[in-house]
Amino acid sequence: MPLIKGDQITEDPWVYADDEDELPSGDVVVHLERWEKDKDSLRSRNGKLGLILRSDQSPELVADDLAAFDLIALDFPAFKDGRAFSYARMLRERFAFEGEIRAVGDVHRDQLFFMHRCGFDAFEVENAAVLQDWLEAAREFTSVYQPALDAKQSVLRLRHHTKKAAE
Amino acid sequence: MYRYDEFDRTIVDERVKQFRGQVARRVSGDLTEEQFRPLRLMNGLYLQLHAYMLRVAVPYGTLSSKQMRMLAHIARKYDKGYGHFTTRQNIQYNWPKLEEVPDLLADLATVEMHAIQTSGNCIRNVTSDQYAGVAAGEIEDPRVYCEIIRQWSTFHPEFSFLPRKFKIAVTASEDDRAAIRVHDIGIQLVKNAAGETGFRFFVGGGLGRTPVVGPEINSFVKKKDLLSYLEAILRVYNQLGRRDNLYKARIKILVRSVGTGEFAEMVDKEWQFIKDGKYDLPQDEIDRIKAYFAPPAYETLPATDATLKDKIEANADFAAWVKRNVAEHKVPGYGIVNISLKPIGGIPGDATAEQMEVVADLAEKYSFDEVRVTHEQNLVLPDVKKSDLFVVWEALSASDMGTSNLGTITDMISCPGLDYCNLANARSIPVAQRISERFADLSRQHDIGDLKVKISGCINACGHHHVGNIGILGVDKKGQEFYQITLGGSATEDASIGKILGPAFSYDEIVDAVEKVVDVYLEHRAPGEAFLGLVDRVGLDPFKEKLYAAH
Known part of the structure; x- marks a missing residue:
């Protein structure tokens, strides 16, 4: 699956591991079930570790283990299942998770703007050929009303800080 | 009333451009109807029995005469000459053509209007009391907070794909004209024992298949905490609201299944994480928006008007209309005029382009340029001098909008x-x-x-x-x-x-x-x-x- 990260299509170094198979070498992403079963061996292996959460698995379930992961992938089983928007924010804001937060599953170009604002920084997409479209979609709005996790200053802040600066 | 600044204008203009692109992708076949559906629904565009239907937002039901004239223009240019005012204080057009909707939205944007989030599983148009600002005994004009919530909820990055649609209503009066207890969130402005103004929160009301009167989950939230408390409620709902059954997805089902007390605790727990931080509502912003809702330049008038008294005595039809359709105004010498969109045998809430223009003219001339839409599908001229009531009634009657049936059995x-x-x-x-x-x-x-x-x-x-x-x-x-x-x-x-x-x-x-x-x-x-x-x-x-x- 093509991966958008840092405004370009990049090589994906991560491999998703099945729940039963022997783990491949290198950087692997495991399901929560496998993490819970094999915590100790997963912690001691070489290579980075990632975790993929289904949309009914809150990051709260691994709140104490987050230091073990360099990547959390959050699944969108359908575009309209918006739980992962809250999960991404929770990871960044409450748990100060600094690794990669990746959107996987039914990821739509028209949601990229919101995902980016909620703290996602990598996106698995179906078609790399329309990268330009995706990047445009991520920039369709220059002003935002809410404080969030992208670099954009909220309108609230701009209004009152520009005013203060002018005074 | 509120006027856009550069930021508000930019957001609405960018939305028009974005939607124009989405429609172009649909028309060219880049998007299937299935892919286009969620996009058009985020913008109030439904596919109905016979045609597309577009729902235009009238934030908390307040319109200027210029905006009302634009609604008339749209009815004429893009529809069959009429529109339908809804129970959420919005207006719907039943016959727009898909290819023309971007132009329609561009026209709307010129008068600071849009169709953002008038459908879809997101936070919908915030509704309010149609007598906001003019009713006696009101704590403050609730529209100040409606506008703050409108902005906060517009393209909210986290809450645009909720389990189901989400409706918020705000009132500042003991007489609830906004039906706040049957909303996902009902907010009532109240004063606490210390005399501070804040918000009482009801959550989980609603109609549909499972009608529920919303229970109170917090008796007093401070002004500065309005947005962080809303974020907390929505965050709990976004994660835990049911997504497996369309009919059990509203927040009322969640509140009922966990219990009101438990739900309030969940919200409070979430709130503690985000309270007193970047979501604090700055007093500067409240003041900025409040200035737009400052009372108009009322004249000092006697409470009773001699000419009105004469007209009432001389004309029984007018007397009946004043009695039924004109409500008490907080300022002496003024009345709140309810315009019935329920003529005998008519379609409740429908108005023709000509009728909209009559209302716009009357608002401009006699009501400080303001019109309100009510959730009971009528219109209001909030600030009419008692001495002008007779000419307003004559003009309304001549356009079939002077029926003296407000609140009666035919005001359905x-x-x-x-x-x-x-x-x-x-x-x-x-x-x-x-x-x-x-x-x-x-x-x-x-x-x-x-x-x-x-x-x-x-x-x-x-x-x-x-x-x-x-x-x-x-x-x-x-x-x-x-x-x-x-x-x-x-x-x-x-x-x-x-x-x-x-x-x-x-x-x-x-x-x-x-x-x-x-x-x-x-x-x-x-x-x-x-x-x-x-x-x-x-x-x-x-x-x-x-x-x-x-x-």
């Missing part, structure tokens, strides 16, 4: 029903029209007094039948339209859900049945007793006897 809420809607099981509009014609005699209506009749064409309850004093629900029985009657509902501060009277009536029988209900009321009521009072006192039995005895 009705959903579009099977005439337009692809969810409906039965027609609503013709039932409303036939009831209206049956009770056409105004003196009979005035004798009956206040009586709220609400009609829905299916269980989704867009016509608010659950909270009608008399509710009518259209159902399908083996391909035939039938109508179930409920009695005793209310959407106001004494909110309650009506009780089902008994077996449903056919399309041909329903008007007679409603008339019999009214007969029972007239026969049994004590002097001055309201319909709800009688139902409380005597229960449903006398009604059942009258309606079903002959069956």
Whole structure:
């Protein structure tokens, strides 16, 4: 699956591991079930570790283990299942998770703007050929009303800080 | 009223451009209807029985005359010359062409209007009291906070794909004209013991298949915490609201399943993480928005107007209209004019382009340029001098908007029903029209007094039948339209859900049945007793006897 990260299509170094198979070498992403079963061996292996959460698995379930992961992938089983928007924010804001937060599953170009604002920084997409479209979609709005996790200053802040600066 | 600054304008203009691109992708075939559907729904564009329907947001029901004229222009240019005002204070157009919708939105943007989040599983247009700012006894103008919530909820990055649609209503009055207890969140401005103003939160009210009167989860939230508290509620709901069953996805089901106390605790726990931080509402912003809602330049007038008194004595029709349709204004010498969009035999909430222009002219001339849309599908001129009431009434009457039936049995809420809607099981509009014609005699209506009749064409309850004093629900029985009657509902501060009277009536029988209900009321009521009072006192039995005895 093509991966958008840092405004370009990049090589994906991560491999998703099945729940039963022997783990491949290198950087692997495991399901929560496998993490819970094999915590100790997963912690001691070489290579980075990632975790993929289904949309009914809150990051709260691994709140104490987050230091073990360099990547959390959050699944969108359908575009309209918006739980992962809250999960991404929770990871960044409450748990100060600094690794990669990746959107996987039914990821739509028209949601990229919101995902980016909620703290996602990598996106698995179906078609790399329309990268330009995706990047445009991520920039369709220059002003935002809410404080969030992208670099954009909220309108609230701009209004009152520009005013203060002018005074 | 609120005016856009550069930021608001940019956001709406960028939205028009974005949607134009999405429509172009659909028209070119880059997007299938299935892919386009969620995108158009985020912008109020539905595919109905016969055509696309576009719902335009009227934030908290406030319009300028310029905006009202634009709505008329749109009705003429893109539709068949009329529009339909809705129970969420919005307006719907029933016949726009997909290819023209981007131009329509661009036209709207020139008067600071849009269709953002008028559908879809997101936070919808925030509604309010149509008498906001002009009702006596109000704590503050609730529209200040509606506008703050409008901005906060617009393109909210986290809450645009909720389990289901989400409706917020705000009022600042003890008399609830905004039906806040049947909203996902109802907010009431209140004062605490220390005299500070804050917000009382009701969560999990709603109609639809499972009508619920929303319970209170917090009796006082400070002003600065408005947005962080809203974020906390929405964050709990976004994660835990059901997504496996469309009919159990609203927040009311979550609140009911975990219990009100537990839900309040979950919200509070979430709130503690985000409180006192970047979500704090700056007092500067409250002040900035409040300035837009400052009272207009009222004249100092005597409380009673001599010319008005003469006109009332000389003209019984005008006198009846003043009595029924003009409400008490907080400023002496002014009145709040209710414009009925329920002419006898008309379609509730419909207005032609010409009627919209008449209202716009009257607002400009006589009401500080402001119009309100009510959730009961009427319009309001909030600030009319008592000495101008007669000319306003004459102008309204000449355009079929001067019916003195506010709050009477013919002032019905009705959903579009099977005439337009692809969810409906039965027609609503013709039932409303036939009831209206049956009770056409105004003196009979005035004798009956206040009586709220609400009609829905299916269980989704867009016509608010659950909270009608008399509710009518259209159902399908083996391909035939039938109508179930409920009695005793209310959407106001004494909110309650009506009780089902008994077996449903056919399309041909329903008007007679409603008339019999009214007969029972007239026969049994004590002097001055309201319909709800009688139902409380005597229960449903006398009604059942009258309606079903002959069956």
